Amino acid sequence: LNKIYEYKNWIASCSTGLNIKLWDLSELQNMLNNASINSNNNIPEPIKGPEIAFSMKGHIKSLKCLYQMNDGTLISSASDKKLKFWDVDKKICIKTFDGVCASSANSICEIDNNRIIVGCFDVIKIINVNNLIVENELNAHEVWINCLCITSDGLLFSGDSEGILILWEISGEGKKIYSEKKESAIKSIDLLCENKIIVGLLNS
Numbered sequence: 001l002n003k004i005y006e007y008k009n010w011i012a013s014c015s016t017g018l019n020i021k022l023w024d025l026s027e028l029q030n031m032l033n034n035a036s037i038n039s040n041n042n043i044p045e046p047i048k049g050p051e052i053a054f055s056m057k058g059h060i061k062s063l064k065c066l067y068q069m070n071d072g073t074l075i076s077s078a079s080d081k082k083l084k085f086w087d088v089d090k091k092i093c094i095k096t097f098d099g100v101c102a103s104s105a106n107s108i109c110e111i112d113n114n115r116i117i118v119g120c121f122d123v124i125k126i127i128n129v130n131n132l133i134v135e136n137e138l139n140a141h142e143v144w145i146n147c148l149c150i151t152s153d154g155l156l157f158s159g160d161s162e163g164i165l166i167l168w169e170i171s172g173e174g175k176k177i178y179s180e181k182k183e184s185a186i187k188s189i190d191l192l193c194e195n196k197i198i199v200g201l202l203n204s
Helices: 029-033
Strands: 008-012 018-025 053-055 064-067 074-078 080-087 093-099 107-112 117-120 124-128 131-139 145-150 155-160 164-169 175-181 186-193 196-201
Touching: 008 064, 018 064, 064 107, 107 145, 117 145, 145 186, 155 186, 164 186
Parallel strands: none
Antiparallel strands: 008 018, 018 053, 064 074, 074 080, 080 093, 107 117, 117 124, 124 131, 145 155, 155 164, 164 175, 186 196
């Protein structure tokens, strides 16, 4: 949550439960420094980690993903087919987008302060977060879209559970400009540098 200075040592997490958990890691380094060392093999003994600082609940079905926008707003998606927008400072949900897709959103990324991209079952939706409307839909995947990654020049990579990697031009009407089949499901995509990405596959 380092997009909000006061929470630069905090993280937010979700699992298959209903609660978003906020963790204060400011004392974690001290915990690690004070951890006892096993003299036999020089391996640190297990330590008790930080306690949950806050827990926020708003969804009624399993959480799927979290994304923090540049303005600090936290977005959550769940199997209840809703997107919820959270004020981390106040620990409250400030708005809800209901029924954005026919299934849960597994991935979210941000175009700018006004628009986000949401990957659903077989469709990518570009959403205006101010008035909560879908501005555009990108259709080429036929299965779960697991991950999204946007480049600094506005190109979008998407990966799905059948190993299909697609590169999109999202300005204007939006169009597919490249597609490639990997050997297994794509689980993550991240930028390595300006001209390279890292693709994490199910088995490699």
